[in-house]
Amino acid sequence: MTVDNTRLDAMVERLRCQGHRISPQRLEILRELAGSPDHPSAEALHRRLLARFPAMSLATVYKTIAALKQCGEILELQFSDRDNRYDAIRPTPHPHCICLECGAVTDPPAPDMERFVASLVASSGYAISSHRLDFFGLCPRCRKKRGI
Amino acid sequence: MTVDNTRLDAMVERLRCQGHRISPQRLEILRELAGSPDHPSAEALHRRLLARFPAMSLATVYKTIAALKQCGEILELQFSDRDNRYDAIRPTPHPHCICLECGAVTDPPAPDMERFVASLVASSGYAISSHRLDFFGLCPRCRKKRGI
DNA sequence: CTTACTGCAAAAGCTTTGCATCCGT
DNA sequence: ACGGATGCAAAGCTTTTGCAGTAAG
Numbered sequence: 001m002t003v004d005n006t007r008l009d010a011m012v013e014r015l016r017c018q019g020h021r022i023s024p025q026r027l028e029i030l031r032e033l034a035g036s037p038d039h040p041s042a043e044a045l046h047r048r049l050l051a052r053f054p055a056m057s058l059a060t061v062y063k064t065i066a067a068l069k070q071c072g073e074i075l076e077l078q079f080s081d082r083d084n085r086y087d088a089i090r091p092t093p094h095p096h097c098i099c100l101e102c103g104a105v106t107d108p109p110a111p112d113m114e115r116f117v118a119s120l121v122a123s124s125g126y127a128i129s130s131h132r133l134d135f136f137g138l139c140p141r142c143r144k145k146r147g148i
Numbered sequence: 149m150t151v152d153n154t155r156l157d158a159m160v161e162r163l164r165c166q167g168h169r170i171s172p173q174r175l176e177i178l179r180e181l182a183g184s185p186d187h188p189s190a191e192a193l194h195r196r197l198l199a200r201f202p203a204m205s206l207a208t209v210y211k212t213i214a215a216l217k218q219c220g221e222i223l224e225l226q227f228s229d230r231d232n233r234y235d236a237i238r239p240t241p242h243p244h245c246i247c248l249e250c251g252a253v254t255d256p257p258a259p260d261m262e263r264f265v266a267s268l269v270a271s272s273g274y275a276i277s278s279h280r281l282d283f284f285g286l287c288p289r290c291r292k293k294r295g296i
Numbered sequence: 297c298t299t300a301c302t303g304c305a306a307a308a309g310c311t312t313t314g315c316a317t318c319c320g321t
Numbered sequence: 322a323c324g325g326a327t328g329c330a331a332a333g334c335t336t337t338t339g340c341a342g343t344a345a346g
Contacts, residue, residue: 021300021345042336057303062336064301080226080310083335097274108272116264120283124256126245127296128285135268137276148275169320169325190311205328210311212326228335231310 001035007089008034014071028053029064033074033088039096039105041083077105077132093131099139101146108135149183155237156182162219176201177212181222181236187244187253189231225253225280241279247287249294256283 011030012022020026032049033040040048046061068074068088075087077096085105097108113133121128138148159178160170168174180197181188188196190213194206216222216236223235225244233253245256261281269276286296 019300023301023345025302055303059304059337060302066337078226078228080228080232080335084228095268097272097276099274100277108268108274110268112264112267116260117283119260120243120256120258124245124283125288126247126256126283126285127291128245128283129248130284132280132282132284134280135265135272135274135276136278136280137272137274140273143275167325171320171326173327203328207312207329208327214312228310 001032003031003035004089005034011068011073011088014073015067018067018071020067020071025053025056025060026064028056029061030088033068033086037089037107039077039085039087041085043083045086077134093133095133095135097135097137097139099142100136101138101142104139104141106139149180151179151183152237153182159216159221159236162221163215166215166219168215168219173201173204173208174212176204177209178236181216181234185237185255187225187233187235189233191231193234225282241281243281243283245283245285245287247290248284249286249290252287252289254287 008030011034012027015022015026015030028049029045032045036045036048042058042061042065046056046058049056049061065074065076065086068091069076073088073091075091075093077085077087079085082103090107095108095110095113097106098104117128117131138146156178159182160175163170163174163178176197177193180193184193184196190206190209194204194209197204197209213222213224213234216239217224221236221239223239223241225233225235227233230251238255243256243258243261245254246252265276265279286294
């Protein structure tokens with residue numbers, strides 16, 4: 001796993017500023033997040049961490065995610081029919097592609113999103129503070145598998 | 149409530165085609181959906197229907213929603229931290245504005261969305277079949293209340 | 297030392313499912 | 322009459338919470 005230490009340090013620093021403490025478990029969760037560009041679920045994170053931290057509780061993962069949310073250091077993609085997915089590498093809103101077959105979540109190249117968001121912010125009458133842009137379909141691998 | 153009878157008839161017809169039956173309860177749920185542009189939750193629908201159908205079960209509402217989903221006649225906006233919301237008036241994907249204070253969900257004017265979606269579909273490598281565009285913030289009313 | 301964090305288990309909350317009965321078609 | 326729909330209650334699942342013990346700062 002390739003951990004982005006700059007990002008890891010930023011998360012640690014931000015948590016500390018907000019009065020959170022950094023336990024060994026928490027540090028390991030942050031490290032895992034900093035090295036996971038695949039938008040893992042809480043359960044997936046927990047599974048990966050168990051190898052290095054056999055006693056880690058799933059509740060601890062959720063509590064650390066809650067702390068990161070409170071600091072604005074993680075982006076939560078909510079789903080009601082499957083696990084939520086998390087992106088702590090790019091915690092500000094950006095588009096995602098979600099594969100309906102394998103569940104992969106990826107960051108697509110974002111073509112002139114700025115202008116699109118800006119125009120909507122201007123025309124909606126809302127004071128927009130964040131957004132969510134999800135595109136559902138088949139990822140390249142699953143397309144190939146199906147010959148589409 | 150202003151029911152769009154054209155839309156209501158279309159839903160009934162589509163359900164029938166797919167082998168579903170139209171009970172009095174179901175017809176009333178469809179009528180309520182056709183007259184609800186506010187993207188109600190299942191529970192909100194149920195609450196409104198109880199006035200006219202005191203014995204209506206929440207499970208029946210969910211089962212009718214499931215039938216509509218299967219027919220592509222309803223758009224489900226999933227949330228993991230609150231009730232899902234439903235739009236049976238415009239069942240194809242379109243942008244939404246969601247108020248973080250009062251929970252209102254509205255359809256904003258959609259400025260050159262076509263081009264944005266098209267460019268992403270082209271650049272992502274995915275075979276995109278649907279999308280979800282949510283904008284979170286304060287609705288005009290809640291802005292006013294707060295003086296923002 | 298003070299107060300947050302951990303891990304476990306229980307609770308919460310929305311949605312789905314099983315089942316006996318009822319009713320469209 | 323057949324097969325789907327209803328209503329009730331129970332089950333399912335993910336996420337949150339309570340608590341006693343532990344440890345970070």
